[in-house]
Amino acid sequence: MDWVIEARGLTKTYKMGEIEVEALRDVSFQIERGEILAIMGPSGSGKSTLMNTLGCLDRPTSGDYLLDSEAVSNMNDDQLASIRNRKVGFVFQSFNLLPRMTAIGNVELPLRYAGLTEDRRERAIQALEAVGLKDRMTHRPYELSGGQQQRVAIARAIVPNPSIIMADEPTGNLDSKVGKDIMSLLLNLNRERGTTLIIVTHDPVIAEQTQRIIRLRDGYLESNSQEKKVKAKQ
Amino acid sequence: MTFTQSLLEALESLSGNKLRSGLTVLGIVIGVAAVIAMLAVGRGAEESITGSISSIGTNLLFVFSGDAGGPPGRNGGSGNNDRPLTLADAKAIADPFAAPSVQSVAPALQGNGTVTFAGENSSTTIQGVTPEYASVRNLEVAEGEFLNEEQLLGRMSVVVLGPETADNLFGRHEGVVGETIRIEGQPFRVIGVLVAKGGGAFGSEDNSVYIPFTTAQARLTRRGARDEVDIIFVQAASAENVLQASEEIANILRQRHRTPIGDDDFTIFTQQDFLSTFETITGVLTIFLGGIAGISLLVGGIGIMNIMLVSVTERTREIGLRKALGARKRDILLQFLTESSLLSLIGGVIGVIFGWLIGLIVGQIAAASDTNFTPVVGADAILLSTSFSALIGLFFGIYPASRAANLEPVEALRYE
Numbered sequence: 001m002d003w004v005i006e007a008r009g010l011t012k013t014y015k016m017g018e019i020e021v022e023a024l025r026d027v028s029f030q031i032e033r034g035e036i037l038a039i040m041g042p043s044g045s046g047k048s049t050l051m052n053t054l055g056c057l058d059r060p061t062s063g064d065y066l067l068d069s070e071a072v073s074n075m076n077d078d079q080l081a082s083i084r085n086r087k088v089g090f091v092f093q094s095f096n097l098l099p100r101m102t103a104i105g106n107v108e109l110p111l112r113y114a115g116l117t118e119d120r121r122e123r124a125i126q127a128l129e130a131v132g133l134k135d136r137m138t139h140r141p142y143e144l145s146g147g148q149q150q151r152v153a154i155a156r157a158i159v160p161n162p163s164i165i166m167a168d169e170p171t172g173n174l175d176s177k178v179g180k181d182i183m184s185l186l187l188n189l190n191r192e193r194g195t196t197l198i199i200v201t202h203d204p205v206i207a208e209q210t211q212r213i214i215r216l217r218d219g220y221l222e223s224n225s226q227e228k229k230v231k232a233k234q
Numbered sequence: 235m236t237f238t239q240s241l242l243e244a245l246e247s248l249s250g251n252k253l254r255s256g257l258t259v260l261g262i263v264i265g266v267a268a269v270i271a272m273l274a275v276g277r278g279a280e281e282s283i284t285g286s287i288s289s290i291g292t293n294l295l296f297v298f299s300g301d302a303g304g305p306p307g308r309n310g311g312s313g314n315n316d317r318p319l320t321l322a323d324a325k326a327i328a329d330p331f332a333a334p335s336v337q338s339v340a341p342a343l344q345g346n347g348t349v350t351f352a353g354e355n356s357s358t359t360i361q362g363v364t365p366e367y368a369s370v371r372n373l374e375v376a377e378g379e380f381l382n383e384e385q386l387l388g389r390m391s392v393v394v395l396g397p398e399t400a401d402n403l404f405g406r407h408e409g410v411v412g413e414t415i416r417i418e419g420q421p422f423r424v425i426g427v428l429v430a431k432g433g434g435a436f437g438s439e440d441n442s443v444y445i446p447f448t449t450a451q452a453r454l455t456r457r458g459a460r461d462e463v464d465i466i467f468v469q470a471a472s473a474e475n476v477l478q479a480s481e482e483i484a485n486i487l488r489q490r491h492r493t494p495i496g497d498d499d500f501t502i503f504t505q506q507d508f509l510s511t512f513e514t515i516t517g518v519l520t521i522f523l524g525g526i527a528g529i530s531l532l533v534g535g536i537g538i539m540n541i542m543l544v545s546v547t548e549r550t551r552e553i554g555l556r557k558a559l560g561a562r563k564r565d566i567l568l569q570f571l572t573e574s575s576l577l578s579l580i581g582g583v584i585g586v587i588f589g590w591l592i593g594l595i596v597g598q599i600a601a602a603s604d605t606n607f608t609p610v611v612g613a614d615a616i617l618l619s620t621s622f623s624a625l626i627g628l629f630f631g632i633y634p635a636s637r638a639a640n641l642e643p644v645e646a647l648r649y650e
């Protein structure tokens with residue numbers, strides 16, 4: 001099988017003085033390349049923690065994690081930065097665009113950290129075109145609607161051609177109609193580019209559109225509904 | 235990230251908050267302006283004083299009676315046991331065998347007096363000099379001639395005017411040769427007018443009249459019989475010979491005055507002595523003003539550090555986002571260091587402009603009050619102070635920048 005993610009026995013423990021919070025407990029699963037996956041669970045169950053670990057923003061306290069067959073658990077900070085830059089695209093609930101920069105400036109940012117200078121602009125324009133915002137290139141975030149801002153964020157996520165896009169409640173700050181548009185945009189990108197898509201969500205309607213749902217409860221992997229994938233593929 | 239990109243981003247971020255950036259760099263601006271103005275005025279003063287010192291003559295030594303440097307011993311306490319300098323002393327110094335390093339010698343009698351012409355009065359310095367005086371003191375004649383041997387031997391009533399004195403008496407300093415003026419009531423024929431030298435550190439030499447030494451002796455002082463002179467100007471053969479000449483003169487005078495060594499009754503001053511005295515004074519001033527400038531630069535630097543720390547806190551989420559997008563520690567470090575050094579570099583440049591303006595204004599004031607003095611802003615001062623201010627920004631940016639670089643990405647992204 002061509003696994004893009006292999007997690008084995010991931011745990012994450014936060015120490016707050018005397019108290020220890022176990023945000024992840026022995027979580028193991030794999031994700032196939034090109035898959036669309038939802039992570040669900042009640043608030044505080046460890047969804048964001050899992051996502052940050054998978055996205056190499058944080059290291060697990062213990063366990064093994066392979067991303068594109070690379071062992072991430074033992075990497076140093078700079079190596080993790082490089083992995084994030086090349087292989088992971090993040091989409092956040094609150095968009096997280098830099099307010100001083102234009103849309104295209106925001107989209108170019110990952111390419112800058114990749115050290116790219118030559119076709120940076122062209123690639124950023126292509127990415128904005130892919131999310132349907134080519135005509136808003138020189139607008140700043142405050143000149144864009146919420147849905148448009150999230151599109152710019154998605155363009156920023158896809159511009160380095162990552163293996164995975166990780167979206168933490170991407171529609172959480174949007175009304176349902178605009179949320180639907182964003183979801184279909186993400187699904188489209190998956191279809192056209194084959195990018196693996198992991199979405200953290202509370203919304204069962206959104207989860208319905210994915211091929212598989214991973215449910216967390218108190219840091220445990222509660223269910224991993226493989227059978228749903230089969231259904232979706234039909 | 236390349237350096238130009240960081241620079242552009244830093245510029246963008248600083249201009250996004252112009253008022254804050256402006257207030258932050260105020261300390262640097264003041265510090266650098268102080269440095270530049272101080273250097274400009276100091277160097278201007280130095281040039282004007284060095285200029286006036288060299289305009290009084292080249293390789294010059296001054297010999298006068300009385301011990302300026304010695305201990306206030308038996309001699310000093312009892313008052314005027316000092317033997318005065320005489321014409322014979324001057325002749326002995328001029329002896330090429332006893333003093334081979336001496337080129338020429340010009341004894342002089344000096345006094346203040348009133349000169350009059352057609353009802354115009356002017357008080358001036360009256361100098362009784364020999365023909366050598368012109369070359370020893372670098373005097374140039376604008377019209378007519380300087381005093382000659384014949385006039386000296388004949389005790390003639392002729393006078394060479396300083397240009398300022400000529401202006402005071404005639405309202406002009408041209409076409410006055412041949413006129414007769416009165417010095418202390420006695421008539422003198424004008425035979426020449428000197429070229430203006432400008433006011434120096436030693437009072438204006440332009441307001442002087444020069445008459446033959448013998449005439450001064452006979453008619454204007456009551457010391458004629460004793461052959462006394464007030465001062466002997468000596469020109470050494472070359473700059474290297476000045477110290478040697480000083481030794482030779484001292485030996486001659488000690489022999490002639492029969493003074494024991496260390497108990498001289500005369501003083502020899504060289505141009506170099508004037509320069510060193512002046513350099514000591516400017517040195518102290520420079521340290522003092524430099525200290526003030528240094529303190530304000532330090533305070534400016536701390537202000538920059540303070541604002542950078544605030545800025546790092548404000549932009550925690552931004553830092554987290556940049557890290558999520560692949561920024562490494564050194565990228566973040568570079569970003570904030572660039573901002574802080576650019577900030578203080580801009581402050582430095584503004585400071586240079588202000589300091590230069592202050593120097594300019596000081597120059598205007600000096601010009602308005604007829605002082606011969608131009609502040610000089612050197613390229614080295616500009617380069618030094620701008621690069622130094624950039625360094626201050628760099629130094630005081632290190633702590634905030636490393637705080638930013640070491641933020642955990644997840645923590646930073648969660649920050650509200």
Ligand SMILES: Nc1ncnc2c1ncn2[C@@H]1O[C@H](COP(=O)(O)OP(=O)(O)OP(=O)(O)O)[C@@H](O)[C@H]1O
Pocket residue numbers: 014015016021022023041042043044045046047048049050
């Ligand atoms: N930095 C931290 N320090 C201490 N505890 C933390 C930290 N981050 C998360 N936790 C704890 O870990 C647990 C899981 O948090 P996480 O953010 O992953 O939940 P979540 O499933 O994303 O919840 P939500 O749906 O509300 O976003 C929670 O109990 C939380 O309090």
Ligand SMILES: [Mg+2]
Pocket residue numbers: 047048049
């Ligand atoms: Mg969450």
